[in-house]
Amino acid sequence: MGIPSDFEFRVRGDEVVIQHHGRTATTLRGARATEFLAQVEHGDPQLLMARVTGNYRRGNERAARQHPRNAR
Template identity: 80%
Template sequence: MGTASGFTFTVRGDDVVIRHHGTTATTLRGASAADFLAQVERGDSQLLMARVTGNYRRGNERTARQHPRNAG
């Protein structure tokens, strides 16, 4: 299974700006930003940013869609 990559984040005041390959993916504010920063210290930051932005479903979806079992 591939790993998430290409994510970066910056803290601007109380906000956290998450970028994917240089493009802003999302901005977290308030409690969401605080929770994110606490979780980054404990785990894999790339996977966490992928989950927060909704960009974690990038595996075999395209291949699975084309499988004969899934062709409807």
């Protein structure tokens, strides 16, 4: 699996806006925003943002869907 990249986040008041390739992917508010900021200090920010936005599954899922074994 590739390394997530091109994510960035901005803190606006009490919310965190996460962008991917310059487009807003998600906005975290309240407890989720606070938890996110705490986790960013201790881990890989790119991986964390990919997981929060749901944009981390970019492996072979698309190819596997078309495999004859998975055909219905």
